[in-house]
Amino acid sequence: MNYKSRITLDIVFKVVFKATGYLVLALLGGIFAMLIYNSISFFLDVKPWDFFTGMEWAPTAKSPKYGMLPLIVSTTLVTFGAMLIAIPLGVGTASYIAIYAKPRVKNILKPTIEMLAAIPSVVIGFLGIVFLSPGIADLADLPNGLNALNGAILLAIMALPTIITVAEDAIHAVPNAYKEASYGVGANRWQTLRKVIIPAAAPGVITAIMLGVGRAIGETMTVLMVTGNAALMPTGMFDSVKTMTATIAIEMGEVPYETTHYYALYAIATVLFFMTLFANIVGEFFINRFRKYHAV
Amino acid sequence: MESFLLTDSENIMQFKTNKLSSVIEWGSLLLSTAIVCFFIAVIIWEIFSKGFSVLSWEFTTMVPKEGMTSGGILTPIIGTVLLTLITSAFAVPFGICCAIYLNEYAENTWVTRTIRAAIRNLSGVPSIIYGLFGLALFVQALNFGTSLVAAGLTLGLLSLPYIITTTEEALKRIPNSTREAALAVGATKFETIKDVVIPSAMSGILTGVVLTLSRAAGETAPILFTGAAFYINGSSGYVNQEFMALPYHLYMLSTQHQSIDQVKPIAYGTALVLVIVVFLLNLTAFYIRYKYRKDEN
Numbered sequence: 004m005n006y007k008s009r010i011t012l013d014i015v016f017k018v019v020f021k022a023t024g025y026l027v028l029a030l031l032g033g034i035f036a037m038l039i040y041n042s043i044s045f046f047l048d049v050k051p052w053d054f055f056t057g058m059e060w061a062p063t064a065k066s067p068k069y070g071m072l073p074l075i076v077s078t079t080l081v082t083f084g085a086m087l088i089a090i091p092l093g094v095g096t097a098s099y100i101a102i103y104a105k106p107r108v109k110n111i112l113k114p115t116i117e118m119l120a121a122i123p124s125v126v127i128g129f130l131g132i133v134f135l136s137p138g139i140a141d142l143a144d145l146p147n148g149l150n151a152l153n154g155a156i157l158l159a160i161m162a163l164p165t166i167i168t169v170a171e172d173a174i175h176a177v178p179n180a181y182k183e184a185s186y187g188v189g190a191n192r193w194q195t196l197r198k199v200i201i202p203a204a205a206p207g208v209i210t211a212i213m214l215g216v217g218r219a220i221g222e223t224m225t226v227l228m229v230t231g232n233a234a235l236m237p238t239g240m241f242d243s244v245k246t247m248t249a250t251i252a253i254e255m256g257e258v259p260y261e262t263t264h265y266y267a268l269y270a271i272a273t274v275l276f277f278m279t280l281f282a283n284i285v286g287e288f289f290i291n292r293f294r295k296y297h298a299v
Numbered sequence: 300m301e302s303f304l305l306t307d308s309e310n311i312m313q314f315k316t317n318k319l320s321s322v323i324e325w326g327s328l329l330l331s332t333a334i335v336c337f338f339i340a341v342i343i344w345e346i347f348s349k350g351f352s353v354l355s356w357e358f359t360t361m362v363p364k365e366g367m368t369s370g371g372i373l374t375p376i377i378g379t380v381l382l383t384l385i386t387s388a389f390a391v392p393f394g395i396c397c398a399i400y401l402n403e404y405a406e407n408t409w410v411t412r413t414i415r416a417a418i419r420n421l422s423g424v425p426s427i428i429y430g431l432f433g434l435a436l437f438v439q440a441l442n443f444g445t446s447l448v449a450a451g452l453t454l455g456l457l458s459l460p461y462i463i464t465t466t467e468e469a470l471k472r473i474p475n476s477t478r479e480a481a482l483a484v485g486a487t488k489f490e491t492i493k494d495v496v497i498p499s500a501m502s503g504i505l506t507g508v509v510l511t512l513s514r515a516a517g518e519t520a521p522i523l524f525t526g527a528a529f530y531i532n533g534s535s536g537y538v539n540q541e542f543m544a545l546p547y548h549l550y551m552l553s554t555q556h557q558s559i560d561q562v563k564p565i566a567y568g569t570a571l572v573l574v575i576v577v578f579l580l581n582l583t584a585f586y587i588r589y590k591y592r593k594d595e596n
Contacts, residue, residue, distance in 0.1 A: 013487040020400035024414050027397055027463070030456060031417040034424065037435050095331030103328060112332070114585075119339050121581050123517025125546040126346065126570050129553045133563065134345055160338050167335070193321035214423075221425025223520040224546075228554055248427050248520075255431070255524050260439070272428050283423040 038276055041269030045069075048263045054270060060234040060245070062254070062264040069267050071274070073236045077151070077244035078278075080237055081226060082219045084155025085162055089215055092159070093166030094208060098196060100167070101174035120164035128228030131157045136229065143241055149231040152240040157225045162215035169214055173207020173293060174200060206293035213286030217279045223248040247275050350571025353564045359572065363530065363543075363565075372569055374531055378447070378542035379576070383516050385451025385538070386458060390515075391508055393455070394462030395497075401463070402470040403492055422460035429457045430521040438525055448538040450526035454515045461514070465507025469500040502591035506584045513580035517573060519546040529555065545573045 004012075046054070049069045057070015100112055131153050139148030177200050185195040201208070231243025232253060245253075251268050258265045357371055364370030405411040433453025443449040473496055481491040497504070519527075528541035529551055552566040553559065 009487055009490070013489040016489045017404065020396050020404055023393055023396040024400040024405065024411075026393070027421070027459065028414055028417050030459070031421055033436065034421075034428065034432050037432055038428075041435075092331045092335055095328045096335050099328040099332045103325065104332075112336075115336065115339055118578070118581070119335075119342070121513060121517075121577050122342065123519070123546055123573055123577060125517070125519045125550050126574055127342070129549055129566060129570050130342060130345055132553050133566075134341075160342075163335060163338075191317060191321050193324045194317075197324075217423050221423075221427070223425065223427040224550060228550065248425060251427050251431065252520060252523055255434070269431065272431050275425060276428055279423055279425055280420060283420065287419065 034276075038269060038273040041266050042273045044261075045263065045266035045270040048266070054267075058236060060250070062258075062267060067264065069263070071247070071271060073234055074245060074247045074250055074271065075274070077230070077237055078220060078246040078248070078275075080240070080244060081151050081154045081158060081230065081246055082216060084151060084240055085158035085219045086212070086216060088156060088159035089162045089166055089219075090212055093163050093211070093215070094170055094201075096163075097167045097170035097174055097208075097211070098201070101171045102192070102196060102200070116164050116167055119160070120168075124161060124222060124224040125228070127157050127161055128225040131225060131229035145241060147231075149229055149243060150241050151230060151237060151244045154226045154230040154244070154246075155240065157229060158219045158222055161222060161225060162219050165218055166211045166215040169211035170204070170208045173204040173211065176207065176293075177203045204293070206289040210286040210290040210293070213282045213289070217282035217286070220282065221248065221275065221279045223252050227252050247271050251275075346567070346570050346574055349564075350567040353568030354571060358568055369565075372545070372548060372565070372572065375543040375545045375548040375569070376572070378527075378531075378544045379516055379546075381447055381538075382451050382454065382522070382542065382544055383512055385448060386454040386515050387508070387512055389452055389455035390458040390462055390511070394459050395466050395504065397459075398463045398466035398470060399492060399497075402467050403488070403496070418460045418463055422464070426457060426518055426520040427523075429453055430523055430525060432456065433521060433525040444539065445524070445526040445528075445541055446539045447526055447542045450522040450542070450544075451538075453521045453525045454518060457518065457521055458511045458515050461511040462508060465511070466500075466504050469503025469507065470496065472503060473499050502587050506588050506591075509580055509584040509587070513577045513584070516580070517546055517577050519544075519550055522547060545569060545576070549573060 054069055054071055056072060057068060058072055059068040059070045060073050061068040096116075100109055104112060132149070135153055135156060136148035139150070139153055140146065181199050181203055182195055185199040190198065226246045227249040230246065230249065232245045232249055233243040234245040234250070235242070237244045251271055254264070255268050258268065359371055359376060360373055361371030362373050363375075401411065401414065405414075430453065433449060433456070437443045437449035437452050438445055443452075477495060477499060478491055481495040482488070486494065522544060526541050527544050527547035531541065531543050549566060549569045552562045552569065556562050
């Protein structure tokens, strides 16, 4: 190849690479524009106030009701339940791996947990139906076990790998000098963990939790399969609930294009988008704080 | 001098309670780890023990028959393979080019920082929203209809942020001296990247790509409204038509089929095949990483 064509090629590819970089921006912009455009179309038909505070989701009724409060409460309930299970287990396991486990045990535990992260959500949902649901029905004496509790347990299992991995990294990254100082003044291993290491790693642990929350809010297939999908205001963990993601997944396949109901599903997606964005931004804020104070 | 020193007996008491509480508390950490491992064991055991009896050569090479109550899962297997191929054909070159731009060309300006923030946010966007975007862009605006290509491209968009991030990590590990050496002997920047940087970062890039594809192969939500079908007669294989896929097949068998008890064994078999596919892809990624580390040393 002569010099001139080599230079041309160099310039062409520089432009190609740069274009792909900008296309990623366009992708996020496109998603955002789609959500906003369709939400505006929806809010031309339904007042935002009715949408956010309405207690009834019945888009196919004779006089349709588009109140998404039951859906938000359902998503929150299931996510909250999942975190009640996943946070103690996840942070406990992360502390065990980071401080207590011998290298050999560590080398087995970490790939095992990565394996859990690799299992597709639809498989977890399937087990929720065939394995967990009969168990819950027996224990609580219910006709079936498809309810918020089932969803919360499965979401906890799915959030665990994220929480454990990120929290373990944070605990691991706490400078050794902190531990040595603590041992030096006579603290034992447990006191060191609780009073020194966990507080120092706290921003990283919070990031781990927020990433787990983001994952739980956005998870679709498992909750769709195991929570029963009754769009009513839930009163407890044994109620059947319909989360925001499940509502979109079920109803999008059935609505005619460009009806109010169709736009309503995009409006739900917009709320979902901002909820996960918020969880991720909070997570990022804390991990940046962590990096600032414990630059390794 | 009445000191705050403890007497011997008090000292021993304190020591014992400390010891007892630390045993209990360490036990709780061990217990939480044990519970997590128990969850994993139950999941693996349940799928392998009940799916294994269904698994046979016929099961993976026959198309579904009699309303999917008998026969095999060949059609969904083909669908998932084709889907993953389309996903990678789109996302791998796109993702690698973007990572090259970010790591090799981009300066630290506000545009670059915005692109990086966009990538971080995109990886947090729920998969169902990618499904909606695929529906609006590929199915409706570009008029592909609900089809294999629309679903494959949707999964490609979902995979992009992961491929970009892992590729950039791999590129970052290549020392600058390598690039300078190539530039010094007269290579253009593009030649340096093509012939020196990418080959040395290849194993890291491949690991990321394989892991991302294993995730995409198991995704269900993005293909719900972009092309996955309940049932296709014969074997699918046209990019402009609807298709069957393993994860969607499992979802449908366990929730939408009218005779759920009858198809349960097939559902277990499908779950097992899906898990095996995903694990094999993960093992491949581990193997590439392991081999690379060994070669490096």
